[in-house]
Structure formats: structure tokens, C-alpha cells
Amino acid sequence: MAAPYVSRPTPPYYAVIITTEPSGIDPQGYAEMSRRMSELGVAQPGYLGRESLTAGDGGDLTVLYYADAESIAAWKGDLEHLEAQRLGRERWYARYRVEVARVERTYAFDRDPSGHAS
Amino acid sequence: MAAPYVSRPTPPYYAVIITTEPSGIDPQGYAEMSRRMSELGVAQPGYLGRESLTAGDGGDLTVLYYADAESIAAWKGDLEHLEAQRLGRERWYARYRVEVARVERTYAFDRDPSGHAS
Numbered sequence: 270m271a272a273p274y275v276s277r278p279t280p281p282y283y284a285v286i287i288t289t290e291p292s293g294i295d296p297q298g299y300a301e302m303s304r305r306m307s308e309l310g311v312a313q314p315g316y317l318g319r320e321s322l323t324a325g326d327g328g329d330l331t332v333l334y335y336a337d338a339e340s341i342a343a344w345k346g347d348l349e350h351l352e353a354q355r356l357g358r359e360r361w362y363a364r365y366r367v368e369v370a371r372v373e374r375t376y377a378f379d380r381d382p383s384g385h386a387s
Numbered sequence: 388m389a390a391p392y393v394s395r396p397t398p399p400y401y402a403v404i405i406t407t408e409p410s411g412i413d414p415q416g417y418a419e420m421s422r423r424m425s426e427l428g429v430a431q432p433g434y435l436g437r438e439s440l441t442a443g444d445g446g447d448l449t450v451l452y453y454a455d456a457e458s459i460a461a462w463k464g465d466l467e468h469l470e471a472q473r474l475g476r477e478r479w480y481a482r483y484r485v486e487v488a489r490v491e492r493t494y495a496f497d498r499d500p501s502g503h504a505s
Contacts, residue, residue, distance in 0.1 A: 368493045
């Protein structure tokens with residue numbers, strides 16, 4: 270299920286779009302590494318929220334939101350501390366792509382702005 | 388399952404991040420409207436590709452990619468031609484959010500650049 274529907278600030282803010290395709294090797298190790306990377310992302314100053322879905326085959330589409338580009342640079346620095354795991358990541362991933370994007374405009378509709386997701 | 392893994396041009400290019408939560412009313416009508424909106428998006432000049440996943444509860448997270456902001460403006464114009472369906476969309480959607488973002492940087496890994504998704 271998608272993450273809870275969280276409001277976002279007025280643009281500009283930043284989105285990190287992460288598309289992954291696991292190799293299928295060692296799915297437990299993959300899940301643990303993925304969880305740690307996600308925890309690092311959520312702990313960064315400037316973190317605003319996330320949207321994330323997992324396909325049946327384990328592929329993920331995740332969007333993490335940040336207030337500014339500096340927060341993302343800090344997170345990327347933390348991820349590089351995980352570079353010792355590079356070979357492990359190459360073991361776990363068939364492919365991944367990370368796209369850093371500046372959100373310029375938003376359009377939204379909420380049937381019940383005061384309510385919670387049904 | 389995620390869309391096929393398609394290469395993307397060198398940044399900058401644009402991403403439209405669409406997060407939807409259906410109301411649960413008339414799921415067939417929702418699916419048909421969603422399909423038509425998606426077709427409009429894919430048919431726009433400048434369309435580069437998409438990533439899309441659907442949660443078990445029907446919520447969607449979709450990212451559509453375009454070469455430039457003008458392509459997105461044209462698509463938004465087409466969507467406004469669907470404005471006669473506004474009440475219908477409010478019937479089908481509990482919530483939605485559309486974020487237009489300029490992709491500034493990308494990082495990618497591909498274990499087998501010549502191959503296809505396994």
C-alpha cells in the first residue's frame with residue numbers, strides 16, 4: 270500500500286525518483302540493504318515525505334521528497350559511506366536508476382481535506 | 388510489474404509524478420478514465436517513457452517523462468479537454484496529486500547494459 274497521503278510545501282522542493290530491479294539473488298540481503306538505505310533517506314534534514322510501491326516481482330518505484338538540493342547531497346554522502354557494500358549492491362541489483370528533480374509546479378485534489386485516507 | 392526499463396536522455400528533462408487514491412466508487416469507470424488519461428500522456432510529443440506501479444488497493448504511483456516543459460503544458464491542455472469529466476473524476480478519486488519536476492541529475496547502474504529485463 271502507498272505511504273500515507275502527506276501534504277507537501279509550496280514548490281520549489283526536490284524529489285528523488287528511485288527505480289530498482291532486483292537481481293533475484295539473496296532477496297533477504299536485498300531487503301535488509303534496501304531498508305537501511307531508506308532509513309538513511311528518511312533521517313536526513315529536509316526530508317518531507319515519500320511515496321513508494323513494490324511490484325510483485327520485487328521491483329520498486331520510490332519517490333523521496335526533500336526541501337532542497339543540499340539535503341539530497343548530504344544523503345548521497347551517507348550512501349557513499351555504504352560504498353563498501355558496492356559489490357553487494359551489484360549482487361542484489363540487476364538495475365537501478367536515481368533521478369534528482371526540482372519540483373516546479375503541483376496540482377492536487379482532495380475530496381476530504383480534513384479527513385484521512387479511507 | 389514495472390514498465391520495461393527504458394534508457395533516458397542526459398538531463399535536463401522533465402518528470403510528472405502522479406499519485407492517486409481512488410474513491411472505490413465505480414472501479415470500472417475509474418480504470419477506463421485512468422487508461423484514457425494515460426493514453427493522452429503517452430501520445431504527447433516529447434514523451435520519453437514511464438514508470439508505473441499500482442498498489443493492491445488500487446492506488447497508483449506513476450512517473451511520466453518528457454523532453455521539456457512545453458510537452459507537459461500541451462498534455463495538461465489535453466487533460467483540460469477532459470474537464471467535462473471533472474465531476475466524474477471527483478467521483479472516482481479520493482485524492483490525487485500531480486507534481487511537475489525538472490530532472491537535474493541521474494545516477495544509474497545496469498548489470499547487463501546490453502540485455503533485457505530478466
